[in-house]
Amino acid sequence: MEKKQYSEFGYKVFFKLKPALKKILRIKAKGLENFPKESGFIIASNHRSHLDPPVVNIIAPVPVIFLAKSELFKIPVFGWFIKKAGAIPVERNKKSGNKSLIKALKLLKEGYTIGVFPEGTRAKPKEFLKPKAGIGLLISKAKVPVVPVRIEGTDDIFPQNSKIPKIGKTPIYVNIGKPIIFDENLEYEEIANKIMEEIKRL
Numbered sequence: 140m141e142k143k144q145y146s147e148f149g150y151k152v153f154f155k156l157k158p159a160l161k162k163i164l165r166i167k168a169k170g171l172e173n174f175p176k177e178s179g180f181i182i183a184s185n186h187r188s189h190l191d192p193p194v195v196n197i198i199a200p201v202p203v204i205f206l207a208k209s210e211l212f213k214i215p216v217f218g219w220f221i222k223k224a225g226a227i228p229v230e231r232n233k234k235s236g237n238k239s240l241i242k243a244l245k246l247l248k249e250g251y252t253i254g255v256f257p258e259g260t261r262a263k264p265k266e267f268l269k270p271k272a273g274i275g276l277l278i279s280k281a282k283v284p285v286v287p288v289r290i291e292g293t294d295d296i297f298p299q300n301s302k303i304p305k306i307g308k309t310p311i312y313v314n315i316g317k318p319i320i321f322d323e324n325l326e327y328e329e330i331a332n333k334i335m336e337e338i339k340r341l
Contacts, residue, residue, distance in 0.1 A: 144246060145225030150202050160197050164190075164296075165307060168198045170315035173286060178250040180284045180318065183274070183334050185267060186256035188293035189217075190304060190311075195254055195288065196224075198313055203254040204246060206239060240277055247281050257335050264294045270335040275327030278334065284318035287334055289341035314341040 160166075174180075182203055184195055196203050202225070209228040212218040227246075229239045243253050255277065257270035278285055292311040297304035316337055321330050 143225075144204055144251060145202050146223040149223050153196070157197050160193075163306060164194065164197070165310040166194060166197060166313060167310050168313040168315065170317075171198065171200075173315045173317050174200050175284050175286070175318055178252060179247050180252055180286060181247070181278060181281060182252060182254045182286045182288055183257055183278075183338065184254070184288040184290055185262065185338050186258050186260070187262050187264060187266075187290070188297045188299070189261075190293040190297045191256070191290055192221075192224075192226075192254065194290060194293060194311055194313065198315070199252065201252050203252050204243075205254040206243060206256075208260075240273070240280070243277055244280055247283055253277075253281075257331055257338070261294075261299055264298065267335065267339055270331035272328040272331050274334070275325075275330035275332075278321055278330050279323050279325070279327060282320075282323060284320055285334055286318050287316040287337040287341060289314045289316075289338050316341050 178201060182195060182199065184191060192205050204225045204227060206229050207221055207226040209230045211221060212228050227239050227242050247253055255274055257274040258268035259271040260268070262268045290311065290313050292309050295309045296306065296311065319334070319337065
């Protein structure tokens with residue numbers, strides 16, 4: 140039997156905990172019906188807090204494998220956790236970046252759902268950053284639906300430079316847009332900009 144990208148036992152436990160986690164974090168999601176029924180799609184979300192990946196996994200119908208900076212894998216406990224969750228490490232140099240892209244494309248073909256943050260890093264509260272062209276490259280090569288997601292509130296609960304999240308301080312609002320399939324002839328930067336604008340519009 141082929142080994143899963145993520146810990147099957149860990150996800151089974153997480154799946155059972157989803158309703159409770161959604162209630163504890165006060166997640167209010169809109170547009171859940173927009174997630175594709177078939178597997179193998181990309182979720183593209185804005186990013187302001189370390190809480191964003193688990194929030195996306197809580198509201199998504201399937202496990203979401205995120206692209207994550209390689210530095211995060213070196214953080215005690217947290218690094219172990221994201222490795223078990225199947226995250227794909229992304230390094231700054233071009234060679235390693237290509238490996239990450241190839242890995243993500245392979246997983247999409249196998250039916251996995253990939254999560255990306257077009258901004259590349261966490262933005263300041265209530266702000267958005269210019270998207271990275273590399274996200275456009277992935278979307279162009281993958282030729283799969285891209286679901287835009289906007290998250291508000293995670294930066295209030297777990298802001299940058301904070302070590303402990305203030306669970307329950309405010310609700311977390313998640314708005315899921317309709318899937319988009321991009322024309323492969325578009326420039327990578329144009330694709331990245333278009334998906335970021337759609338996220339903002341939500």
